[in-house]
Amino acid sequence: MRKTTLDKDLKKVGRLQAATAELSRQLAMPSLAGVFLLAVGVFATVGAAHGPLGVYLIFGALVAGYLALNIGANDVANNMGPAVGGKALSMVAALAIAAVCETAGAVLAGGDVVSTISKGIITPPAGMAATDFIKVMMAALFCAAVWINLATVLGAPVSTTHAIVGAVLGAAIAAVGPDVVAWPVIGEIVASWVISPLMGAVIAAAMLAFIKWAILFREDRVTAARRWVPFLMALMAGVFALYLLTKGLQRIWRPSDATTWVLTCLAFAAAWGGAVPWVRARSHGMENRRKDVSGLFVPPLIVAAGLLSFAHGANDVANAAGPLAAIAAAVESGATAQAQVALPMWILVIGALGISLGLALFGPRLIRTVGEQITKMDSMRAYCVALSAAVTVLTASAMGLPVSSTHIAVGGVFGVGLLREALTNRGLRRRAAASAPVPLRASETNLTPEDALRRLVKREKRRLVRRRHAWSIAAAWVVTVPASALLAGLLYLGLNLVIGR
Structure with a gap:
């Protein structure tokens, strides 16, 4: 009796300790974020421009830091989610790799010149006062951050680029009117809601289908893997070399087209030459099992996740840093910033550290949503999603189509899941058709054999993709631009009431 009572008491103490640790962690996260924002405020105060507009730069830096935190919490999950879901990386390892690569990409390859009006969606009139322009940028920064924060709490991966574009749009309309907006650009953004996920899904599913037919559906999977895995690793090396040369290294090097293609081919050849002996050594004595063959994709998947994070840091740091750079330029000159301004290193550092x-x-929740809660992942499926992200961006850029990296990654996850589901249910139908007789329920005794078979397949059909996530994520995508625009417009009007013109 005493032992039983003691065991119960120990279990209660254990649960209390676990709850206390979880509560402490929940309290520590906003506290650390607050310390970061405090440091940003102090840093901006010391380095702020002198004069009556200097206070705007301080508040702008605080809001940009808040936006950077939310970009890191929401957007980076798309690069690391499949790798974590596929068990190629632990959560801690994924966070560490992403933090290092995001920071390196932002600081080393972040744009030295950025569009202060966020992708050219508005053109401020020549006579616009510097204070009005600054309020537009501040309202856009803050409301984009609020919307991304809300989406993260709800577990919905959204496009941070679309959030800042929508916020700039709404604040500018409130400040000047609808004539200031480049509406064709907005049309392209709306088109990307469909283009991005569809392209990501199709390319990822096509890659997975090739792997299945070339390797997994073969009688000797190990021999097939020795033939095709080196090619797939070389393909990834070539694609990412092209991706980084054209999208991720523009700040530090802009090679010619001929140089880019030569380096891409060299990366492909070098990777293939190194992968052949590596795969042969790793596959020596390997069992002819799917799980063992899938393990060959783990190293290239980890490299791909890191490279995607590097490119994301190089490109998307401008979402937080661009409007802040516009505010800094306006504060310094006392006039509306030009369409292009230099991006100071201290602003890049704020964006990089905030994202990391x-x-x-706050990133683990979205990482689990993308990597675990939509469909079951393994290293092969995650490899297909990662490669799809790079291929889709390159293909869309060549075609002049606007795409979102967030939408591509999530579309890729759905693409591999739906392909798995289709193949699984096709096999179910084939096995059911080969079996006789078809098991019937009491209500199905009057059915023809064909109808009975159809009922059986429908009854046993497997769902390998959670549809509810598809609808909630799609709704968040569609609402992002108008919601952030509405919030920013209202905030701009509120700032006018408080600060005045």
Whole structure:
């Protein structure tokens, strides 16, 4: 009796300790974020421009830091989610790799010149006062951050680029009117809601289908893997070399087209030459099982996740840093910023550190959503999603189509899941057709054999993709631009009431 009572008491103490640890962690996360924002405020205060507009730069830096935290919490999950879901990386390892690569991409390859009006969606009139322009940028920064924060809490991966574009759009309309907006650009953004996920899904599914037919559906999977895995690793090396040369390294090097293609081919050849002996050594004595063959995709998947994070840091740091750079330019000159302004290193550092810290503190939830809660992942499926992200961006850029990296990654996850589901249910139908007789329920005794078979397949049909996530994520995508625009427009009007013109 005493032992039983003691065991119960120990279990209660254990649960209390676990609850206390979880509560402490929940309290520590916003506290650390607050410390970061405090440091940003102090940093901006010391380095702020002198004069009556200097206070705007301080508040702008605080809001940009808040936006960077939310970009890290939401956007980076798309690169690391499949790798974590496929068990190629632990959550801690994924966070560490992403933090290092995001920071390196932002600081080393972040744009030295950025569009201060966020993708050219508005053109401020020549006579617009510097204070009005600054309020537009501040309202856009803050409301984009609020919307991304809300989406993260709800577990919905959204496009941070679309959030900042919508916020700039709404604040500009409130400040000047609808004539200031480049509406064709907005049309392209709306088109990307369909283009991005569909392209990501099709390319990822096509890659997975090739792997299945070339390797997994063969009688000797190990021999097939020795033939095709080196090619797939070389393909990934070539694609990512092209991706980084054209999208991720523009700040530090802009090679010619001929140089780009030569380096891409060299990366492909070098990877293939190194992968052949590596795969042969790893596959020596390997069992002819799917799980063992899938393990060959783990190293290239980890490299791909890191490279995607590097490219994301190089490109998307401008979502937080661009409007802040516009505010800094307007504060310094006392006039509306030009369409292109230099991006100071201190602003890049704020964006890079904010993205990395936001990922570490708040990113795990979205990583699990993308990597685990939509469909079951393994290293092969995650490899297909990662390669699809790079191929889709390159293909869309060549075709002049606007795409979102967030939408591509999520579309790729759905693509591999739906292909698995289709193949699984096709096999079910084939096995059911080969079996006789078809098991019937009491209500199905009057059915023809064909109808009975159809009922059986429908009854046993497997769902390998959670549809509810598809609808909630799609709704968040569609609402992002108008919601952030509405919030920013209202905030701009509120700032006018408080600060005045």
